[in-house]
Amino acid sequence: MSELRIISTGDAARPVPKKHSRDPDRLAAALMLVGVAIAMVWANSPWAATYEEFWALPIGMSVGGFDVSFTMHAVVNEGLMTLFFFLVGLEVKRELTIGELTDRSRALLPIGAAVAGLIVPALVFVLFNLGGAEADAWGVVISTDTAFLLGALAIIAPKYPSRLRIFLLTLAVVDDIGALLVIGLFYNNGLAAVPLLVAIVLMGLLALVRFLPAGRGLSYTLLGAGLWIAVLLAGIHPTLAGVAVALLIPVFPPRRTDVERAAELTRAFRESPNPAYAAAVTRSLRDSLSINERVDAAWRPYISFGVLPIFALANAGVHLDPETIRDAVTSPVAWGIVVGLVVGKFVGITGATALLRALGRGQLAPGLGLNRVAGGAALSGIGFTISLFLVPIAIDDPHTQNIARVAVLTASVLAFLIGWAVLVVGDRIRPPRPVGAKLMRPFDPERDHFRGDIAARFEIVEYGDFECPFCSRATGSVDTVLEYFGDEVRWVWRHFPLDVPHPHAQEAAQAAEAAGLQGRFFEMAVTLFANQDRLEASDLCMYAARLGLDPERFMEDFQSPRVIRRITDDRLDAELMDLSGTPTFFVNGKRHIGPYDSASLIRALEASRAH
Known part of the structure; x- marks a missing residue:
C-alpha cells in the first residue's frame, strides 16, 4: 500500500497580499540607467567638453583664513557617496547583529560564495595585467552593485524569486564588507598619524553616543562630520567614515517594554486626543525601533533614487571615440575587467556554492537550485557603482580610466544578458514544480x-x-x-x-x-x-x-x-x-x-x- x-x-x-518589493528595485535600477544614458549622450554630444568642465567646477568655502574647495565630481564621489556607504554600513551592521549572518550554518553558503566572488575576479584581473602598470587596479572587479543586481532580478522576474533574492542579499552584504576592507587597506594615500589618532578618538565618542539621554541624532551628525574630515586628512578615502559611523550605531529588535509603552500611549491618545499625548506617542514609536532601522528607512529612498543616479551621471560619461574603442579592445585592463566581472564572478560564486554543497558544508534553501544560483552569480558581474567609484582611485592615467569605464559598462551589460539567459533557459530546462500540486x-x-x-x-x-x-x-x-x-x-x-x-x-x-x-x-x-x-x-x-x-x-x-x-x-x-x-x-x-x-x-x- x-x-x-x-x-x-x-x-x-x-487571498494572500503580495509584497511589491520588486517595484522600488526596478525604479532604482531604472533611474541609474537614466543617469548612465544622460551621461553617455552628454559626453558624446557636440557639447561633450561641457561634461568634463561641469564636473570639474570648483566649489569652495572660506572662513577667516581657512579655505577649502572641492570639484563637483569630488562632491559626488567623496561627499554624497559617503551617504551611500553609510547605508551599506547600516545594512552590514543589521545583518551581523540580528539578520541572516547571525546564523553561521544558514549563512555559510552565501558567505563562501561571496568570498570566492571577491577573490576569483581579482585573480583573473591580475593574470591579464601581470607585470603591467595597472596590476594594482584589481579592486575595480571585486564588488557587485547591489542596487543593479536586485533591479536586474526584478526586471527578469523569474517565478518564485524570494529564496534567490535572500541568497543574493546575504552574498551582497559579505561582498560589501570585502569591498570596504579593500578600499580602506589597499587604496589609501598613505596614513597621517595625527588625523588618524583624532579619527580613532572620534570613533570612541561615537560609540558612547548611544548612552546619551537625548540629542543622539545631532551628536551622531556632528561627530560623523568631524570623522569625515579626520579620515580625509589621514589619507583614507573619506567615504569610509560613513561606514564607521554606521557600524557604531546600535541595532536591536523591538524591546517589549518600548512596544508596551507605545501601545499604552496610543490607547491614551485614542481615549483623550491632545497634543501632549500625540507627541508622547510619536516619541515612543520612534524609540521602540533602533536608530539603525529608523535612519535606513528614512534615508534609503534618497540614496536609491537620488544619490546613485547622480553618481551614475557623474561617472558614466565615457567619450566613445574610435581611439578609445580601439584601445579598449586591445587593452589588458579592459579584458581583465570584463573577464573578471563576467566570468570571475560567475565561476567564483557558482563554483564555491557547488563545492561547499558537495563537501556537506551547507545546503541551499528549499526551492533554490544550483541553476538559480548560477543565474544570480552571472548577474553579480554587474559591478557598476563601486567599480566606477574605484576607477579614478586605482588608475592614474585619464585615458586608461576611460578605457576602464568602457569595460565596466560593457561587463555590466554582458552580466545582465548572461544572467537573464541562465535564469530563463535554466527554468525551461528544469521548470519549477507544478504550482501547489505537491x-x-x-x-x-x-x-x-x-x-x-x-x-x-x-x-x-x-x-x-x-x-x-x-x-x-x-x-x-x-x-x-x-x-x-x-x-x-x-x-x-x-x-x-x-x-x-x-x-x-x-x-x-x-x-x-x-x-x-x-x-x-x-x-x-x-x-x-x-x-x-x-x-x-x-x-x-x-x-x-x-x-x-x-x-x-x-x-x-x-x-x-x-x-x-x-x-x-x-x-x-x-x-x-x-x-x-x-x-x-x-x-x-x-x-x-x-x-x-x-x-x-x-x-x-x-x-x-x-x-
Missing part, C-alpha cells in the same frame, strides 16, 4: 511541530494562521481525524500568517514559536485560537505567564532572528507553492481541494487505503 499525502484549501480561504518540503521531525506518531503511514500538513477563524474551526476537524485514525496519521502545523486581513497573525506565530522553545507550542496554539480577538503584545505576554513560561526568555525568543526566520521559511514555502489562503491542507503530499471538515478528510484518507 503506497503512502498518500493530501493538501486541501478551504473554500473560504482569503508539498514542497517533506516532513522533518527535527523541525516541524506535529501531533501523532512520528512513523505514521498517513500525514496531514496544515499551513495556517492563528488569527484566521477558519483555521480555528479546522482544528476541531483535525482532532476528530486524529481520534479516528489513531497512530496511523500524523498532523503537522506550518505558519502562513496573512498580514493584511490578520494584522496580529505574525506576532501570534512568533509567540507560538517562542513557547515552543520552552516545550509548550501546542498549548500556546490552543490559547491563541481561543483568544483570536485578543492578540496584542500584552495579551501574548499574559498567555505566556499563564502557561508558566519564563517571561524574559519568552520575550527574548519572541523577537529573536531564529524565530523570525522559522516563520519566514514557512511563508516562502507557501509562496513557492502559490498558496492563496488559510487553512491549506496537504495529505501525504497532495493538495486536497474542497471541504476540510473531518468527514471529508477521513474519506480522503480512507480512499488512500486502496492504493
Whole structure:
C-alpha cells in the first residue's frame, strides 16, 4: 500500500497580499540607467567638453583664513557617496547583529560564495595585467552593485524569486564588507598619524553616543562630520567614515517594554486626543525601533533614487571615440575587467556554492537550485557603482580610466544578458514544480511541530494562521481525524500568517514559536485560537505567564532572528507553492481541494487505503 499525502484549501480561504518589493528595485535600477544614458549622450554630444568642465567646477568655502574647495565630481564621489556607504554600513551592521549572518550554518553558503566572488575576479584581473602598470587596479572587479543586481532580478522576474533574492542579499552584504576592507587597506594615500589618532578618538565618542539621554541624532551628525574630515586628512578615502559611523550605531529588535509603552500611549491618545499625548506617542514609536532601522528607512529612498543616479551621471560619461574603442579592445585592463566581472564572478560564486554543497558544508534553501544560483552569480558581474567609484582611485592615467569605464559598462551589460539567459533557459530546462500540486518540503521531525506518531503511514500538513477563524474551526476537524485514525496519521502545523486581513497573525506565530522553545507550542496554539480577538503584545505576554513560561526568555525568543526566520521559511514555502489562503491542507503530499471538515478528510484518507 503506497503512502498518500493530501493538501486541501478551504473554500473560504482569503487571498494572500503580495509584497511589491520588486517595484522600488526596478525604479532604482531604472533611474541609474537614466543617469548612465544622460551621461553617455552628454559626453558624446557636440557639447561633450561641457561634461568634463561641469564636473570639474570648483566649489569652495572660506572662513577667516581657512579655505577649502572641492570639484563637483569630488562632491559626488567623496561627499554624497559617503551617504551611500553609510547605508551599506547600516545594512552590514543589521545583518551581523540580528539578520541572516547571525546564523553561521544558514549563512555559510552565501558567505563562501561571496568570498570566492571577491577573490576569483581579482585573480583573473591580475593574470591579464601581470607585470603591467595597472596590476594594482584589481579592486575595480571585486564588488557587485547591489542596487543593479536586485533591479536586474526584478526586471527578469523569474517565478518564485524570494529564496534567490535572500541568497543574493546575504552574498551582497559579505561582498560589501570585502569591498570596504579593500578600499580602506589597499587604496589609501598613505596614513597621517595625527588625523588618524583624532579619527580613532572620534570613533570612541561615537560609540558612547548611544548612552546619551537625548540629542543622539545631532551628536551622531556632528561627530560623523568631524570623522569625515579626520579620515580625509589621514589619507583614507573619506567615504569610509560613513561606514564607521554606521557600524557604531546600535541595532536591536523591538524591546517589549518600548512596544508596551507605545501601545499604552496610543490607547491614551485614542481615549483623550491632545497634543501632549500625540507627541508622547510619536516619541515612543520612534524609540521602540533602533536608530539603525529608523535612519535606513528614512534615508534609503534618497540614496536609491537620488544619490546613485547622480553618481551614475557623474561617472558614466565615457567619450566613445574610435581611439578609445580601439584601445579598449586591445587593452589588458579592459579584458581583465570584463573577464573578471563576467566570468570571475560567475565561476567564483557558482563554483564555491557547488563545492561547499558537495563537501556537506551547507545546503541551499528549499526551492533554490544550483541553476538559480548560477543565474544570480552571472548577474553579480554587474559591478557598476563601486567599480566606477574605484576607477579614478586605482588608475592614474585619464585615458586608461576611460578605457576602464568602457569595460565596466560593457561587463555590466554582458552580466545582465548572461544572467537573464541562465535564469530563463535554466527554468525551461528544469521548470519549477507544478504550482501547489505537491508539498514542497517533506516532513522533518527535527523541525516541524506535529501531533501523532512520528512513523505514521498517513500525514496531514496544515499551513495556517492563528488569527484566521477558519483555521480555528479546522482544528476541531483535525482532532476528530486524529481520534479516528489513531497512530496511523500524523498532523503537522506550518505558519502562513496573512498580514493584511490578520494584522496580529505574525506576532501570534512568533509567540507560538517562542513557547515552543520552552516545550509548550501546542498549548500556546490552543490559547491563541481561543483568544483570536485578543492578540496584542500584552495579551501574548499574559498567555505566556499563564502557561508558566519564563517571561524574559519568552520575550527574548519572541523577537529573536531564529524565530523570525522559522516563520519566514514557512511563508516562502507557501509562496513557492502559490498558496492563496488559510487553512491549506496537504495529505501525504497532495493538495486536497474542497471541504476540510473531518468527514471529508477521513474519506480522503480512507480512499488512500486502496492504493
